[in-house]
Amino acid sequence: MTTSQLFRKLCDGGGLNTGDIALLQASIFAARTMKAGEDIVRAGGPPGSVILVTEGVACRRQPLPDGKHAITAILLPGDFCNLHALILGHMCHGIAALTDCAVVEMPARTIDHLMRVNPRIARALWRSMLADEAVLRAWLVNIGQRPSDRKVAHLLCELRLRLHSVGLATPQSMRLPMRQKELAEMLGLAKEYLNRVLRDLQQAGLLAVEGREIFFPALSRLEEFAGFEPDYLDLPRRGFHPAGDGFQRTAAE
Amino acid sequence: MTTSQLFRKLCDGGGLNTGDIALLQASIFAARTMKAGEDIVRAGGPPGSVILVTEGVACRRQPLPDGKHAITAILLPGDFCNLHALILGHMCHGIAALTDCAVVEMPARTIDHLMRVNPRIARALWRSMLADEAVLRAWLVNIGQRPSDRKVAHLLCELRLRLHSVGLATPQSMRLPMRQKELAEMLGLAKEYLNRVLRDLQQAGLLAVEGREIFFPALSRLEEFAGFEPDYLDLPRRGFHPAGDGFQRTAAE
DNA sequence: CGAATTGTTGAGCATACTCAAGGAGCGTGG
């Protein structure tokens, strides 16, 4: 993975120069890999290091009283796990690997220092967290207001587009980076019912499922059915940013 | 309202000195009032001014295809309406007054400048937005994972505590700053069903409703029923911050 | 005081959940 991919989300907002990126790059002191299901970060006090996902898919999750989990966000390569804990002083949820993952670590103190002395870096980190918040708000609307077939459709549209933006999906298909159980936990649905909803979407010709591979035979119909308006994802679009940084855009859509 | 109350949320995190607060205070160029139901900020492009609620209660809301709204956050005195739009460049939802409100405005360019040259102010603004995000995540879990009687109970616990933190509630009661219709929109429930849930909570002795006045005859039982863990609100607690700024704490709880 | 909005209740129905059981896929060890 190249540096600009590593700091994809920070570069997306513009405003960082190559020196800034080099500073971030230089602060990396460790790389780890973990198996699907393992914890990447546990809830708790102030973080000793800032962690960035570089490969695989992870999630933010909170334990529930009945032993299950609520999944409140999906993290893709280029997403930070615990930046907010650096500012707030504590993690109020954990991060777990959904697929096998690779992450890099930067010392919390170094990042904290960079944020204080380099307003461009501070701004870029801030912006990346606000992008996360926009997704969170879209999830709240999705889960709170739509009937469950549209919830499922909406989540799949979002997942496909975000995976596509990091090169892990095409307009026609994606490999689902989680089990149906976890899809259900994201949406607050029972896993058996989610399974039925997937079947119904297939029968409606909006989807095709083969194991973990999902196909989108009629993406625009699915997106319309879901009411999917991708603006909230704040992904770079064709012509929006100055070209030439070599990062794969979603322009092919 | 005193200055330290105005910038309550920024002061709560610590890290601001009186000079910083004076800078913010000095940037206020206008004050407005609006009636319940009016829009405070519309969705759209980059904000010309940053808006801070000083009196009353407002909400973030998004229109839905069927003409209804999804309410994604509650704003109390001391909360900013559109800080995130300053960084992200656009508002992807609107702000509406739930009760009669008063707000103050600061030029976006001034705040933007202050954030770039004053790391303490930048950090305090950042922290206040992260506190909002933590609440948003708690809402996601609440709406996604709890049965609706517990959803309602949880939202009322949160509302009461937050209102109490700005002096608008006591441990025993609060005046509900919205109609049942809007309570329902926050939770994604039908308003008629919400009404029944409120009745059931009353019959269970967990609540008493008289018009818009809500009484909490057994607050600890209600909080236990709701699974309410107020840590996520990041409100100041007794002994946590150095005393002496004269702002009312929630210590009485 | 009257009109409009908001709150309250009933009846019937649709949605989504639980419990239970069987089948498919996958990694491990013989």
Add this chain to the structure above:
DNA sequence: CCACGCTCCTTGAGTATGCTCAACAATTCG
């Protein structure tokens, strides 16, 4: 290579939760 055990997926049946439509009562506001 196959058999085994495990997890995950799939389906059925029955139930509970939450929604819609409709009517009426209570507030609020002009």
